[in-house]
Structures are given as C-alpha cells and as structure tokens.
Amino acid sequence: MAEHFPLRLIDSRMLAPSVRHMVFERGDGKPFAFVPGQFVQIHFHYDDGKPTKRSYSVATVGAGDGSPVATIEIAVSYVEGGAATKLLSNLRHGEAIDGSGPYGRFCLADADVNRRYLLVATGTGVTPYRAMLPQLARLDARGAEVVLIYGARNEPELLYGDEFEAFARTHPHFHFYACFSRVPRSPPRPHDRRGRVQVALAEVKPDPAHDIAYLCGNPDMVDQTFALLKEAGLPIPHIRREKYVSSR
Numbered sequence: 251m252a253e254h255f256p257l258r259l260i261d262s263r264m265l266a267p268s269v270r271h272m273v274f275e276r277g278d279g280k281p282f283a284f285v286p287g288q289f290v291q292i293h294f295h296y297d298d299g300k301p302t303k304r305s306y307s308v309a310t311v312g313a314g315d316g317s318p319v320a321t322i323e324i325a326v327s328y329v330e331g332g333a334a335t336k337l338l339s340n341l342r343h344g345e346a347i348d349g350s351g352p353y354g355r356f357c358l359a360d361a362d363v364n365r366r367y368l369l370v371a372t373g374t375g376v377t378p379y380r381a382m383l384p385q386l387a388r389l390d391a392r393g394a395e396v397v398l399i400y401g402a403r404n405e406p407e408l409l410y411g412d413e414f415e416a417f418a419r420t421h422p423h424f425h426f427y428a429c430f431s432r433v434p435r436s437p438p439r440p441h442d443r444r445g446r447v448q449v450a451l452a453e454v455k456p457d458p459a460h461d462i463a464y465l466c467g468n469p470d471m472v473d474q475t476f477a478l479l480k481e482a483g484l485p486i487p488h489i490r491r492e493k494y495v496s497s498r
C-alpha cells in the first residue's frame with residue numbers, strides 16, 4: 251500500500267552527462283518495501299504555490315521479493331525547463347523532499363511461466379529492469395530466456411550498461427543488446443546494434459507463443475514497439491507498458 255514519507259537524499263552521482271542517480275532513505279526511519287518495476291512519487295509546489303507531483307521508477311537492487319530495502323534509488327533525466335528537474339538537480343545531500351509510494355503494476359508476475367521475456371527500454375526507462383535483476387537471476391536459473399534491448403543515443407547515455415553486461419556474463423540465458431541511435435561504441439561489442447531498439451527486436455523475432463514483453467520509457471518508443479509486437483501477433487495482455495509522461 252502506498253504511504254507518504256520524507257525522502258532524504260544521502261548520496262548521488264552523475265550516471266550520464268544529464269542523468270543523476272539519486273540515493274534516498276526514508277526520513278521517518280520506517281522500512282520501504284517495493285516490487286521491482288514500481289515507482290515512487292515526489293510532491294512539491296510550483297513557484298505560484300500550486301501543488302504537483304512527478305513519478306520516478308525505483309532502481310534499487312534489493313532481494314527482488316517485495317521485502318524492505320534500505321535505500322530508494324532513482325535515476326533522474328534532465329528536462330529543460332522542468333519543474334521537478336530544477337528541484338531534483340539542486341537537491342543537496344542531507345536535504346529532504348516529500349515522497350510517496352510504491353505505485354504501479356509494471357512488474358514481473360509470479361504467474362507468468364513464459365519461455366522468453368523481451369525487456370525494452372530507452373533512457374531512464376531501463377531503471378525498472380535494474381531493480382528486477384534478482385528476479386531475472388531466478389528466471390535464468392529456471393532456464394527462461396531474457397532479452398534486454400536498451401536504446402541510447404551514445405555510450406555515455408547507456409545507463410547502468412556495465413551492470414547489465416556483467417550480469418549477462420554470469421547468466422547464460424540473459425542477453426543484453428545496446429542499440430545506439432546516434433554514435434556507435436568504438437570498438438563495438440558483440441551485442442551492440444546501430445539504430446533504434448526496433449532493430450534488435452526484429453532480429454530476435456518476437457514469438458507470440460512464448461514471449462512476454464515489457465516496454466518502458468519514451469512514450470513514442472513505447473507506442474511504436476507496442477504496434478510492432480502487436481503486428482507480430484503478441485496478445486495485448488502480453489505487452490506491458492510504462493510510459494514516462496509528465497503527470498501534471
């Protein structure tokens with residue numbers, strides 16, 4: 251159930267030139283439990299005093315079973331002129347903001363017994379999949395294939411790329427495709443692709459009988475990929491979506 255609590259910033263680092271990884275703890279000392287794929291909201295006021303809120307997917311790697319985690323990690327992309335961007339990019343360690351959560355159902359369901367999981371993301375849309383890593387390890391152990399297709403403009407914008415590549419090295423059923431739409435990596439790695447996520451998706455040949463797909467991030471990418479998967483014959487309940495739209 252969603253609760254309201256202060257979020258105190260205890261650490262942060264720049265993940266990419268315009269993405270800040272922020273580590274919070276609950277300022278009220280109570281535990282925070284979430285299911286990977288869920289998000290938190292931050293509550294604040296515009297300069298004219300009107301209340302507003304924004305959503306951020308939880309990136310924390312915990313046990314992945316809904317048990318409490320010590321920190322609430324998010325990755326915040328810089329949006330020009332954005333109200334939450336201004337608040338979050340100026341927030342200093344030790345300062346607190348109003349938060350609530352967890353929310354959302356963009357989660358891996360225990361009841362799913364699919365043979366293959368297609369996880370597609372652009373930008374900060376990859377953060378739910380980072381939180382899902384412990385669950386993906388369990389899927390790997392049961393022999394399910396997981397394909398993470400991640401679109402970025404260039405290598406510096408490939409968030410958590412090292413973590414996903416390290417995971418792929420130790421989990422034989424996990425495949426990580428990095429799709430570079432503007433500047434390829436030099437030298438390219440075996441699973442790098444030139445172009446948008448649709449390039450790698452076509453290559454892995456979506457299979458309506460055995461695949462379930464998760465799409466997260468830029469709304470245009472989510473819509474285009476949804477259309478492509480629907481055309482490939484995936485049943486709509488097997489295409490799960492999280493669009494990063496501003497919730498004003």
Ligand SMILES: Cc1cc2nc3c(=O)[nH]c(=O)nc-3n(C[C@H](O)[C@H](O)[C@H](O)COP(=O)(O)OP(=O)(O)OC[C@H]3O[C@@H](n4cnc5c(N)ncnc54)[C@H](O)[C@@H]3O)c2cc1C
Pocket residue numbers: 289304305306307308324325326327328329330331332333334335336354374375377492493494495496497498
């Ligand atoms: C379920 C959910 C989860 C989300 N998770 C994340 C997350 O993990 N990380 C993250 O960075 N964001 C995430 N978002 C988006 C986030 O909630 C905000 O919308 C985003 O940070 C912009 O807020 P802002 O107040 O800075 O900009 P706003 O003040 O809302 O917008 C300023 C201007 O920029 C435009 N704009 C808004 N968002 C974007 C954008 N993404 N790209 C380009 N232009 C934009 C607006 O139309 C407006 O003109 C998520 C959204 C949802 C619904």
